[in-house]
Amino acid sequence: MLLHIPGLFAKDEVQRIREALEHADWADGKITAGFQSAKAKHNLQLPEGHPLAKEIGAAMLERLWKNPLFMSAALPHKVFPPLVNCYTAGGSFDFHIDNAVRQPKGSIERVRTDLSATLFFSEPEDYDGGELEIQDTFGTQRVKLPAGDMVLYPGTSLHKVNAVTRGARYASFFWTQSLVREDSQRALLFEMDGAIQQLTQDMPEHPSLIRLTGTYHNLLRRWVEV
């Protein structure tokens, strides 16, 4: 399931973030790539633990933890702290699948990458190319979102970033280990949660709401891993 989460950051916030990023010290993106994907990856990245990356990452996670769409779709257990990257001057990242397990620098805890997310900090009209292409069962999806918006997609999917041929594409990306490992089960729960939320608004007194909510939790209990 591919999910677009709009407006995590307001326009003035992304502008401030972009200005800070324009003056940052960037490193080669290969620093966090595996042996194979290093050959496909041509971009810039803030080093893991860079103060600016930490600040942006903390602000993102704070927003996400309060975002009902993200919580309902991702059912997050833990995350690999967000990293920040920049594609410019023809930079691209060819088709690959992300590593299954990530270990944050200096941490003993490992994160299984059930979900990948990209938050855009540049406006689509400020650069050419740079689409995130994700292959899923419905074909290839091309994603290029307004600044402040995020896309969430299964970590199992083949994806790439097209070459940026004009301007710069700033973004943040991170991985989530979900309480529910399987994308199909998460998608079912998301759908059911959405329907329950809608019914709660439209018919808050309906007695079946309690039974439906109970069934949601009983399904979740069946599938959850903690």
Ligand code: NI
């Ligand atoms: Ni990737």
